[in-house]
Amino acid sequence: MSKRTVHFKIYRYDPDKDEKPYMQDISVELEASDKKLLDAIVRLKTKDDTLSFRRSCREGVCGSDAMNINGKNGLACLTDVDGLQQPITLRPLPGLPVIRDLIVDMTQFFKQYHSIKPYLVNNDPAPERERLQSPDDREELNGLYECILCACCSTSCPSFWWNPDKFVGPAGLLAAYRFLADTRDQDTNARLDNLEDPYRLFRCHTIMNCVDVCPKGLNPTRAIGKIKDMMVRRAV
């Protein structure tokens, strides 16, 4: 790939300087090696070092560089820059308080994640080595454990926008089902009790934005359906 110029429209807000957020038009010349959107933003930072964003692993594992790219949430490090329509509009993840530029305050998101007890609860004495599962039981966790908590799904969910303090959100519910589906976990009833509420689980109206944006190709809506299924089986 040769050198080329890419045009951006970027949401800028520095609470120390700016009275309110504004969109900045800026262009940058990319090197041949710049393939992903993250490469382009890093290149852009050499031009304007006040631009703030999170990044770490640059390969879709850490989930730091989630942002709203041309209106759709995604990871900058997994998005091909040449496949994007220009000017590339970058905004912070919707619905969360902005700290600065593309950096959002994820406290509310992680609060919901913590509320579902995202760890194995097993009161049996720990075996000498690991707690074993059959291959079939382990299979159940596929499509659940891969979540990197980038918050693309939850911040694209209208139900989470309206009730971020009460609705767990797709990421949290996917994690909740990951532990409900785990045969080594012994806290199933308490976990279901924790979610049986008109807000925490049932605010999901199967809008499926979460499935549409997940950069890891996961399906929180299906996990939410399976939680409902478990509740029905428990109650009926």
Next chain:
Amino acid sequence: MVRRQPVGAHYGLKDWIAQRATAVFMAIYTILFAVCALTLPEFSYEAWSGLFSAGLFRFLSFLFFLSLFYHAWIGVRDIWMDYVKPTGVRLALHLVTLFLLIGYAGWAAQILWRL
């Protein structure tokens, strides 16, 4: 004062099932009603009221209205829950919705048994 956000009202599942159950009943009734109405011997008031004079059909029709109102109660309440944040206003809207729907149910019964 920090106001903590309490959650855990245990009626989510019940309403979720009720909303689906009422939807299924309404779908079945709609088909049944369409078939009965389209196979009437003639399109007249007498034939129409004859259809509703059958006890079973009247009973199913009333059940349809009850399903509709219960379904609407859950749906409208969901809207209040999503968009109206102050607890007092929300409670007032819940009560207005509830009273209206109960009133409608009574009205529906009155109409059905008058036909």
